[in-house]
Amino acid sequence: MVRLYKLLPDGRRQIVGFALAGDFLGLALMERYGVSAEAVTEVSACRFARDAFTAYVEAKPHLLRRLHEFASHELSLAQDQMVLLGRRSAEERIAAFLIGMRDRLARLRQPSVTVPLPMSRQDIADYLGLTIETVSRTITKMARNRLLLVVPDGVRLLDPARLAALTGG
Amino acid sequence: MVRLYKLLPDGRRQIVGFALAGDFLGLALMERYGVSAEAVTEVSACRFARDAFTAYVEAKPHLLRRLHEFASHELSLAQDQMVLLGRRSAEERIAAFLIGMRDRLARLRQPSVTVPLPMSRQDIADYLGLTIETVSRTITKMARNRLLLVVPDGVRLLDPARLAALTGG
DNA sequence: CGTGCGTTTGAGCTAATTCAATAGGAGTGG
DNA sequence: CCACTCCTATTGAATTAGCTCAAACGCACG
Numbered sequence: 001m002v003r004l005y006k007l008l009p010d011g012r013r014q015i016v017g018f019a020l021a022g023d024f025l026g027l028a029l030m031e032r033y034g035v036s037a038e039a040v041t042e043v044s045a046c047r048f049a050r051d052a053f054t055a056y057v058e059a060k061p062h063l064l065r066r067l068h069e070f071a072s073h074e075l076s077l078a079q080d081q082m083v084l085l086g087r088r089s090a091e092e093r094i095a096a097f098l099i100g101m102r103d104r105l106a107r108l109r110q111p112s113v114t115v116p117l118p119m120s121r122q123d124i125a126d127y128l129g130l131t132i133e134t135v136s137r138t139i140t141k142m143a144r145n146r147l148l149l150v151v152p153d154g155v156r157l158l159d160p161a162r163l164a165a166l167t168g169g
Numbered sequence: 170m171v172r173l174y175k176l177l178p179d180g181r182r183q184i185v186g187f188a189l190a191g192d193f194l195g196l197a198l199m200e201r202y203g204v205s206a207e208a209v210t211e212v213s214a215c216r217f218a219r220d221a222f223t224a225y226v227e228a229k230p231h232l233l234r235r236l237h238e239f240a241s242h243e244l245s246l247a248q249d250q251m252v253l254l255g256r257r258s259a260e261e262r263i264a265a266f267l268i269g270m271r272d273r274l275a276r277l278r279q280p281s282v283t284v285p286l287p288m289s290r291q292d293i294a295d296y297l298g299l300t301i302e303t304v305s306r307t308i309t310k311m312a313r314n315r316l317l318l319v320v321p322d323g324v325r326l327l328d329p330a331r332l333a334a335l336t337g338g
Numbered sequence: 339c340g341t342g343c344g345t346t347t348g349a350g351c352t353a354a355t356t357c358a359a360t361a362g363g364a365g366t367g368g
Numbered sequence: 369c370c371a372c373t374c375c376t377a378t379t380g381a382a383t384t385a386g387c388t389c390a391a392a393c394g395c396a397c398g
Contacts, residue, residue: 006252008338014252028241035248061230068237071244072197078247079204083175083183085254086298090386121345129255134386136346169177259354290377300355305378 001040001118005126015127017077018119021108027071029054041118085129088168093128094138095166098148098155116154170209170287174295184296186246187288190277196240198223210287254298257337262297263307264335267317267324285323 002019149156171188294301318325
């Protein structure tokens, strides 16, 4: 897993996404891409020289088509995240994050109620526009309410339906 | 000008962007696009039937290339907006919004310190993840501090440099 | 057995929200 | 031309969700 983030000059950080296996980083072919990336788990990546890749894409319209589909999908995720950051409460954000993670991972591996969270609480906070304390408290509260169980490096969703209801749409 | 937004079931709204002259709506070629659009000013739009357009794009790799560039640019704007929504204060959001609007409009018409704001205060609030009252108060404070002048349907930036400094990056 | 680092928990604070009242036009009709 | 309505925006007062500051916890590692 890779965290993709932007920094403000004073050090504030916003994580704009977590990339999983199979994801493509640096979709914008030309411009300098203003996002930094750091591995959260061990990753193996395939790097292309920009010029060579651009030339290759030029020759293969089908690849460009796939690239555009992926970019469109990313844009759609980004718009959902804007709704989350602009209009959802802390509890809704955590619930949406956990359900969203579960669903993304279910598409990669087999569906599971155990959601691995290899990133730190600070990473989650910076992804959801919260502080580390609010993330911690909210997860604790959800555990107290039997919505989930905190396990090493993740959570087990005890009541995914009720959790999904908490996302507020 | 067109507002692009998403609604939560309970009525909360997040405006994910304002489209200006020349912008392309509905970049995702296939999927159902989960964003609604409403005209804020008079607009003239050019509509394409999805199937015909997709077929046309298929035949014209250069057009797909342009489409992908535009989508990449939109994604980049969306990521900036995530930083704004997740990590910036109300004052920083308003400042960034006004400077951003000025810069976008400068690319279309000639540069100007007068920024037209045809959308309502509620629209601005829903774009910046704030309430209408906070938007109003913050603009009033900026006017009091001689940063800008509120004029009919917009603001005049009296000190763009100082305002830009308030954006925090 | 300490030391270090990430996480949790607690207590108080504050930026932004909510609720409420007022003000400022634009449009309508007498 | 004025009175009235409607709607948006502004201003004020009180509230609160989430933040900040601070302390304690827990666990991995040497």
